[in-house]
């Protein structure tokens with residue numbers, strides 16, 4: 001196995017620089033969430049890892065050696081523009097893809113059956129891909145990424161459009177693959193899911209990584225807020241409390257070093273205090289801060 005390392009990747013389309021010295025590492029056995037706004041460069045990055053696109057500069061290595069044609073065969077890839085043959089039957093297609101990556105006919109057939117079963121599309125094995133619903137096509141697409149027993153997984157928005165049951169199935173498969181030691185990187189706009197699932201998260205903005213770490217590490221960098229819920233308080237009760245910088249509903253942002261006891265005392269004086277606790281920012285809040293530039 002080994003770590004997947006992207007180092008100072010740059011890529012321009014004509015005059016337009018899309019990736020600007022991007023670097024990050026997906027460790028073996030790690031589930032890494034790759035997030036960023038539309039057009040930030042996620043798909044471009046993944047296609048460079050795959051070798052479908054060439055970077056202008058920078059390197060991609062795995063286990064200490066640059067990725068080459070042979071090591072790229074060990075990647076399981078789920079492209080954003082799903083790449084199945086619509087007229088080919090599900091089972092045939094999976095066997096074909098596994099064979100293409102060098103698996104024996106028996107291994108390819110066995111793996112196709114196993115993954116169809118695991119991903120809940122076994123009864124559709126004899127159907128043409130185009131006859132499946134989009135969500136089921138996506139399950140087949142994941143099977144296609146897994147059928148050759150990849151040592152690296154790169155998945156472009158694997159969760160988009162899936163129903164909650166399929167999200168759970170997909171999540172468990174990714175967890176299991178990473179538990180086997182495979183570095184798994186996937187992009188997603190579903191940040192609650194990324195927060196729940198990933199060991200580490202990288203946020204890309206303007207073609208560069210602006211934050212990388214575990215959710216807890218990123219939360220350390222974000223500003224904690226105070227949740228203060230008071231019943232029966234008049235509007236504007238907190239307006240003159242020292243140290244309060246901003247308020248959104250029951251959430252208060254305090255000035256650095258401000259004493260939260262001022263707010264508590266004011267709240268007790270204003271009404272019935274039902275909740276009073278510090279709250280770390282969610283990944284969605286951190287993401288907003290980072291992509292709008294507040295913490296970049």
Ligand SMILES: Nc1ncnc2c1ncn2[C@@H]1O[C@H](COP(=O)(O)OP(=O)(O)OP(=O)(O)O)[C@@H](O)[C@H]1O
Pocket residue numbers: 013018036037038039040041042043044045
């Ligand atoms: N073949 C191309 N020619 C010119 N520009 C391109 C090409 N492919 C992508 N781009 C541009 O590169 C930028 C990055 O695109 P990319 O698809 O990598 O973003 P993304 O982060 O995957 O976005 P999304 O979340 O919307 O999928 C975009 O501005 C896009 O318009």
